[in-house]
Amino acid sequence: MKKWKQKAIVQKIISYLPLSHKINYIFQKYVTKGVTLSDEYLFDRLGHARDHIKGYQKYSKKAIPAICLEIGTGWYPIVPISFFLVGADRIYSVDISLLTSKERLHTTLQKFVECEKLNQFKQYIDYLPNRYGIILNLLANYSSFSLDEVLQKLNITYLIEDSRKLSLPDNSIDLVNSNNTFEHIYPNILIPILKEFRRIVKKQDGVMSHFIDMSDHFAHFDNSINIYNFLQFSDKQWKWIDNSIQPQSRMRIYDYKQIYNDLNIPISEEIFRVGNLNELKEIRLAEKFANKPIEEIAKSHCHFISNMKAIV
């Protein structure tokens, strides 16, 4: 049996167990080796942080977003720490469960320092030396701080709550962002979340910036399949394969654009990867994908920036 199918079966079983996220972490750490903080992962997310800030500067005409909100913290909060380093006053990060830990935060901070020492950092983030100093001080006495104290020193507030109903006031956030998270949220949840973002983002000069990875995530783990493999299944079949720990909605770029359009959220800039038509042609597409333009189906990653000033 192919590796991705074995992983799908194990994750499906885990998803029915209590503490499923913890068990999944252990499974991914020791079996699939999918949770290591690799250089590739770090640089990818640093690139996201850089592009969020650039988008913010372009549309708000301000240098630094004072108040930021990220949805989907995950295991390693690279983007929130990057916002701290450039000078943000408050960074909220929302998740449905607390996946990070004091140990994983330590790993992340150490990785930032390694990166800085190798001079690889400045090309992504124009960080403030005093903020970097705070990280060095934290690491020097790391064991004496609790997770809450570490987060407090980094101006980060974790919100473990339903993103459809956030405990934040209207017009209070300068930059709303997400990183490789929307693809895990089905439209019945994503639509109310985007409505909530529209409520909390500042309408005067706020910006939204979302990175979406539309590739089949099982292909990141099993190189015998390509990034379009999951498009061969009907919705009914996919329901059996997909799991609630790391769901994949399989939405394509046109689905997201339709939602933005329906909610009257502007897409001021749309950046995407064209994907690989040859690989896509290897897959016998399920009907719901087969009758769409092949170039649209092939797009594998996208980044939407919204100037919320343009909201009517």
Ligand SMILES: C[S@@+](CC[C@H](N)C(=O)[O-])C[C@H]1O[C@@H](n2cnc3c(N)ncnc32)[C@H](O)[C@@H]1O
């Ligand atoms: C693949 S991880 C991405 C983590 C991180 N942003 C990154 O760049 O690697 C997706 C995250 O989104 C979170 N998530 C999924 N649905 C969510 C929702 N409705 N509200 C908040 N977070 C959600 C998951 O718990 C998970 O931590």
